[in-house]
Amino acid sequence: MSSKLINKYNIAGPRYTSYPTVPYWDSATFSQSKWLHTVQTSFKESNHDEGISLYIHLPFCESLCTFCGCNKRITKRHEVESPYISYVLKEWDLYCEKFEGKPLIKELHLGGGTPTFFSPDNLKRLIEGILSKSQVAQNHEFSFEGHPNNTTREHLQTLYNLGFRRVSFGVQDYNLSVQKAIHRIQPFENVQFVTEAAREIGYTSIGHDIIFGLPFQTINHVQETITKTKLLKPDRIAFYSYAHVPWIKGNGQRGFSEADLPKPATKREQYELGKQLLADLGYHEIGMDHFALETDTLYKAMLSRSLHRNFMGYTASKTQMMIGLGVSSISDSWYGFAQNVKDIKSYYNLLDKNQIPVYRGHILNSEDLIIRTHILNLMCHFETTWDNNQMRFNDLPDVLIKLKEMETDGLVDIESKSLQVTEKGKPFVRNVCMAFDLLLQRQQPEKQLFSMTV
Numbered sequence: 001m002s003s004k005l006i007n008k009y010n011i012a013g014p015r016y017t018s019y020p021t022v023p024y025w026d027s028a029t030f031s032q033s034k035w036l037h038t039v040q041t042s043f044k045e046s047n048h049d050e051g052i053s054l055y056i057h058l059p060f061c062e063s064l065c066t067f068c069g070c071n072k073r074i075t076k077r078h079e080v081e082s083p084y085i086s087y088v089l090k091e092w093d094l095y096c097e098k099f100e101g102k103p104l105i106k107e108l109h110l111g112g113g114t115p116t117f118f119s120p121d122n123l124k125r126l127i128e129g130i131l132s133k134s135q136v137a138q139n140h141e142f143s144f145e146g147h148p149n150n151t152t153r154e155h156l157q158t159l160y161n162l163g164f165r166r167v168s169f170g171v172q173d174y175n176l177s178v179q180k181a182i183h184r185i186q187p188f189e190n191v192q193f194v195t196e197a198a199r200e201i202g203y204t205s206i207g208h209d210i211i212f213g214l215p216f217q218t219i220n221h222v223q224e225t226i227t228k229t230k231l232l233k234p235d236r237i238a239f240y241s242y243a244h245v246p247w248i249k250g251n252g253q254r255g256f257s258e259a260d261l262p263k264p265a266t267k268r269e270q271y272e273l274g275k276q277l278l279a280d281l282g283y284h285e286i287g288m289d290h291f292a293l294e295t296d297t298l299y300k301a302m303l304s305r306s307l308h309r310n311f312m313g314y315t316a317s318k319t320q321m322m323i324g325l326g327v328s329s330i331s332d333s334w335y336g337f338a339q340n341v342k343d344i345k346s347y348y349n350l351l352d353k354n355q356i357p358v359y360r361g362h363i364l365n366s367e368d369l370i371i372r373t374h375i376l377n378l379m380c381h382f383e384t385t386w387d388n389n390q391m392r393f394n395d396l397p398d399v400l401i402k403l404k405e406m407e408t409d410g411l412v413d414i415e416s417k418s419l420q421v422t423e424k425g426k427p428f429v430r431n432v433c434m435a436f437d438l439l440l441q442r443q444q445p446e447k448q449l450f451s452m453t454v
C-alpha cells in the first residue's frame with residue numbers, strides 16, 4: 001500500500017457502529033418518552049418475525065489493561081456481582097413492562113469489561129432471569145466475551161447449558177514485552193486452555209481478538225502472534241487496529257507515550273502482513289477488522305448478504321431492535337438510539353426510582369435513516385445503491401462529487417446509481433463512509449473525537 005495514500009487518508013474518523021455517530025446525537029430531539037415510543041413501535045414491527053437482540057454490559061475487571069478503550073470498572077471485590085445482576089434484571093423488567101407481549105430473543109451478547117469476572121452461578125442467575133420473561137428464537141445466537149486469564153471450564157459449561165455457542169477471547173499480542181507495556185500478562189497456555197475447553201464442550205464459533213499498532217509492537221510480534229494463533233485455529237478473528245483515544249474521560253490509557261506507538265506506515269504494514277497471513281490460513285476478511293473461516297456463520301452471512309453491524313461490531317443475525325442493558329450500554333430501536341448512564345451509582349439510583357436509566361440519545365429523522373442505510377451497506381457489503389427514491393437524499397450529488405477524488409485514487413467505482421469500494425479501497429472504507437456523513441461535514445469537530453482511520 002502506498003504511503004502517499006496513507007498520508008492522504010489517515011485522518012480521525014468514526015468506526016460507524018452507528019449513524020449518526022455518538023458525538024453527533026442531537027439531545028434536543030431526544031427524550032425518554034420519545035425513546036420509549038420508538039422502542040414500542042420497533043417491538044410491534046419486528047418482535048414477532050425476527051425477534052430482538054440483547055446486549056448486556058458487565059463492566060468489572062480485576063486488573064487494568066492500559067491499552068483498553070472499553071467502559072470498565074477495576075475492582076477485586078466480587079461482592080459487586082450480585083447487586084449488579086439484580087439491577088440489570090430490574091432494568092429488563094422495566095423494558096418488558098413496555099412491550100406488548102413476550103420478547104423473542106434472537107441474539108444475546110455478554111460484553112464488558114469482563115463477563116467472566118462474574119461467577120458461573122451469578123451468570124446463570126442473570127441469564128435465567130432474563131429468559132424467564134422471554135421466549136428464545138429457534139436459531140438464536142448467544143455469545144460472550146471471555147478473558148483467557150479467568151475463564152474457567154465451569155464458566156464455559158454453564159453458559160453452554162444456557163444456550164451459548166459462541167465465545168470470543170481477548171488475546172491482543174503474545175509477546176511478553178508488549179504484554180508488559182499494556183499491563184496484561186497472558187501466557188499462550190491460558191488461551192490454549194480456554195480455546196480447547198470451549199471446543200470440547202461444543203462451542204461452534206470461537207473467536208480471538210488480536211490487536212496491531214500496540215505500544216512497542218513490531219511487525220515480527222504480529223507475525224509471531226498469528227503463528228501461535230494458527231496452532232489453535234479459532235473460527236473467527238477480530239484483527240483490531242489499536243485505537244488511541246486517551247482523551248476519553250476515565251478510560252485509563254496510560255503507561256506508555258505516543259512515541260512508543262508504531263508510526264502510521266508501520267501500523268499499515270502490520271495490518272497488511274496480518275491480513276496476508278490470515279488469508280494464507282484460510283480466513284476471509286468480513287467487513288472492517290473481522291476475519292472468519294468458511295465454516296463460520298459470519299462468513300456465511302457475508303455470502304448471503306445478511307451481515308449486519310451494530311454497537312457490538314459485525315453480526316450474522318440482523319434484528320431491527322437491540323436493547324442494551326447495564327451501565328453505559330447503548331440501545332438501538334432503528335428509529336432511535338439511547339445510552340445508559342456511565343457510572344454505577346447513577347445507574348442504581350435511577351433504577352431505584354423505577355426509571356429506565358438512559359441519559360442521552362438521538363431520534364433519527366428521514367435523512368438520518370437514509371444515510372444510516374448507505375453507511376451500513378458500505379460497512380457490511382462494501383457497496384451501496386440508490387436505485388430507488390427511498391435511498392436518495394438531497395445532498396447525494398454533492399457527496400458523489402466529493403467521492404470523485406477517491407475514484408481517481410482507485411478506492412471506489414462510481415456508477416450512475418451505485419458505488420462500490422474496490423479491493424484497494426477496502427482499508428479506507430471508513431473514509432468512504434465519512435463522505436456520506438452529512439452531520440460530520442456540516443459541523444467538523446473542534447477537537448479530536450475519533451481514532452485515526454489507519
Ligand SMILES: C[S@@+](CC[C@H](N)C(=O)[O-])C[C@H]1O[C@@H](n2cnc3c(N)ncnc32)[C@H](O)[C@@H]1O
Nearest residue numbers: 067068069112113114145147170209240242243
Ligand atoms: C471487553 S474486551 C474483551 C473481554 C475481556 N475484557 C478481555 O480483555 O479479554 C473487548 C476487546 O476490545 C478490544 N479493545 C479494547 N480496547 C481497545 C483499543 N483501544 N483498541 C482496539 N481494540 C481494543 C480488545 O481486543 C478486547 O479483547
Ligand code: SF4
Nearest residue numbers: 061064065068070113
Ligand atoms: S481489555 Fe478487557 S480485561 Fe483489560 S481492561 Fe479492557 S475490558 Fe478489562
